[in-house]
Amino acid sequence: MAVRLNMSALPHIGCASVPSYDRSALKPGILHIGVGNFHRAHQAAYLDRLFETGRDHDWALCGAGLMAFDSKVHDALAKQDFLSTTVAQEANSTTLRITGPMVEFVVPENPQAIIDRLADPAIRIVSLTITEGGYFLDATGHFDSRHPAILADAGSHSTPKTVFGVIVSALRARRNAGQKAFTVMSCDNLPHNGRIAREAVAGLARMIDSELADWIDEHVTFPNAMVDRITPATGERERKLVRDHFGIDDAWPVFCEEFSQWVLEDKFADGRPALETVGVKFVDDVTPYEAMKIRILNGGHAIIAYSAALMDIHFVHEAMQNDLVRRFLTKVEEEEIIPVVPPVPETDLGDYHRLTQRRFANPKIGDTVRRLCFDGSNRQPKFILPSIVDNLDRGRPPVGLALESALWCRYCYGQTDSGASVAPNDPAWDRLTETAKTAKTNPDAWLGMRDVYGDLAKDERFGRLFADWLARLWRDGTKRTLAFYLDS
Numbered sequence: 001m002a003v004r005l006n007m008s009a010l011p012h013i014g015c016a017s018v019p020s021y022d023r024s025a026l027k028p029g030i031l032h033i034g035v036g037n038f039h040r041a042h043q044a045a046y047l048d049r050l051f052e053t054g055r056d057h058d059w060a061l062c063g064a065g066l067m068a069f070d071s072k073v074h075d076a077l078a079k080q081d082f083l084s085t086t087v088a089q090e091a092n093s094t095t096l097r098i099t100g101p102m103v104e105f106v107v108p109e110n111p112q113a114i115i116d117r118l119a120d121p122a123i124r125i126v127s128l129t130i131t132e133g134g135y136f137l138d139a140t141g142h143f144d145s146r147h148p149a150i151l152a153d154a155g156s157h158s159t160p161k162t163v164f165g166v167i168v169s170a171l172r173a174r175r176n177a178g179q180k181a182f183t184v185m186s187c188d189n190l191p192h193n194g195r196i197a198r199e200a201v202a203g204l205a206r207m208i209d210s211e212l213a214d215w216i217d218e219h220v221t222f223p224n225a226m227v228d229r230i231t232p233a234t235g236e237r238e239r240k241l242v243r244d245h246f247g248i249d250d251a252w253p254v255f256c257e258e259f260s261q262w263v264l265e266d267k268f269a270d271g272r273p274a275l276e277t278v279g280v281k282f283v284d285d286v287t288p289y290e291a292m293k294i295r296i297l298n299g300g301h302a303i304i305a306y307s308a309a310l311m312d313i314h315f316v317h318e319a320m321q322n323d324l325v326r327r328f329l330t331k332v333e334e335e336e337i338i339p340v341v342p343p344v345p346e347t348d349l350g351d352y353h354r355l356t357q358r359r360f361a362n363p364k365i366g367d368t369v370r371r372l373c374f375d376g377s378n379r380q381p382k383f384i385l386p387s388i389v390d391n392l393d394r395g396r397p398p399v400g401l402a403l404e405s406a407l408w409c410r411y412c413y414g415q416t417d418s419g420a421s422v423a424p425n426d427p428a429w430d431r432l433t434e435t436a437k438t439a440k441t442n443p444d445a446w447l448g449m450r451d452v453y454g455d456l457a458k459d460e461r462f463g464r465l466f467a468d469w470l471a472r473l474w475r476d477g478t479k480r481t482l483a484f485y486l487d488s
Contacts, residue, residue, distance in 0.1 A: 016096030026060035041256040047101035059273035063105035070108035089364035118170035143199035181219035194224035223265040305372035306407035332400035340390035402465035443467035
C-alpha cells in the first residue's frame with residue numbers, strides 16, 4: 001500500500017532519498033511567487049541540495065501566488081507538509097528525491113497577506129515563475145504601462161491585484177520602515193528576464209510615486225538568469241506512476257529530466273545563498289547563455305510542436321521518432337538558428353543542439369506536444385521571431401522559420417490534418433482562431449497581429465514566404481509540406 005507523503009512518512013520511504021537536514025530549523029529567506037512544476041524541479045531542487053550540505057538554512061522558501069490555481073497548489077502541498085516527490089528520468093534510469101526546502105505558503109489569492117510577509121526583513125529575495133505572459137509586455141518586448149491590469153493597480157495601489165503591484169507595495173512598506181530592499185529574481189523563460197522584471201516593478205512604481213521609483217532604481221537588484229530543465233505537467237498518469245510503482249501517495253509529484261542548468265548574474269541587494277556550491281553558474285552577463293537556450297532549445301520546441309500536433313502526435317519523444325519532424329528540426333536549427341546565435345563562452349553550439357535533441361527524445365519524460373504548443377502568442381515573439389529578424393538582416397531568407405510560423409497559424413485554426421479538434425491552448429485562443437480562419441484566404445491578417453509580429457509584418461520577403469507555406473499546408477497537408485521543405 002502506498003504511503004501518504006508527509007513528514008511522518010519519511011522514515012518509511014525506501015525508494016527515494018529524503019532530506020537529512022532538519023526542516024524544523026529552516027527559516028524562509030526567499031518568497032517565491034508561482035509555485036509550479038518548473039519551480040519545484042529547478043530552484044527548489046537546487047536549494048534542497050544546498051541544504052543537504054549543512055549550510056544556508058536561513059534561505060528556505062515561502063510559497064505565494066495570486067491566481068486561482070495557486071489555491072489548489074497550496075492545498076495539495078500543505079497536506080503533505082510542503083514536501084514534493086521529484087522524479088528525474090532518463091532513458092535508462094529513474095531517480096526519486098523527496099525535496100523539502102519550502103516550509104511556508106502564504107494563503108493564495110490574498111495580496112495583502114503576501115505584502116505583509118514581504119515586510120519581514122528576513123525575506124531577502126523575491127523569486128518569480130509567473131510564465132512568459134505574466135510580465136505585461138507590449139509588441140516591442142517592453143513593459144506595457146497601458147495594460148488595464150497595470151492601470152488598475154496604479155489607480156488603486158493600496159489594494160494591488162498583480163504580482164508587480166504587490167511587489168511595489170511591499171517595497172514601499174520596507175522603504176518607509178527603513179529596511180533594506182530585497183532582490184527580485186525572475187526564473188521565467190524570457191530573454192533578459194531581470195531587465196523585464198525591473199521595467200515592470202520600477203515602471204509601475206513610477207506611475208504611483210516617482211520618489212519610490214527612484215529608491216527602487218537605486219536599491220533593488222534584478223539579476224538576469226537562464227534557467228533550464230524540461231518539466232512536463234503533472235496529471236493522473238504521473239500520480240499513478242508514483243503511487244503504484246514507488247509506493248508514494250503524492251498529490252502533486254513533479255517529473256523532470258536529469259539535466260538541469262541555471263546561469264545567474266551575481267547581483268543581489270541583501271545577500272544570497274551559496275548556490276555556486278551546488279552547480280549554479282554565476283556570471284557577469286547572462287545574455288549569451290539566454291540567447292543560446294531560448295533560440296536553440298525553446299525555438300526547437302516550437303519547431304517540432306506545431307508540425308507534430310497537426311499530425312496528431314501526442315508525446316514529444318514520439319515526435320522525435322518521426323523522421324519528418326526530426327529532420328525538420330535539424331535543418332532549421334543548423335541553417336537558420338545556430339548561425340545567428342552569438343558565441344557562448346566555453347560552449348560549442350553544435351554540441352548544445354545535439355544535446356537538446358537527445359533531451360527531446362527522452363522517452364521517460366512523457367512531455368506532451370500540447371504543452372509545447374501552449375501560449376504561442378507569448379512565446380513566438382521571444383523564441384522564434386528574433387532568429388527570423390536576424391536572418392533577414394543578414395540577407396538570408398528564413399525559409400524554415402517562415403514554415404514554423406505558418407504551422408503555428410494552421411494549428412490555431414483549431415483542427416489537425418485528420419480533422420480532429422484542437423482544444424483551446426492559448427490565453428488569446430479565440431482571437432488566434434478567428435485570425436487563423438481569416439488568414440486561410442488572407443495571410444496578411446495573421447502577420448497583422450502587431451503584438452506578436454511587430455514591424456516584421458511590413459517585411460515583404462517574410463510575408464511572401466509565410467503566405468506560400470500557409471497555402472501549401474492547406475493544399476497538401478503537413479506531411480507533404482515538410483517533405484517538400486526537406487527536399488528543397
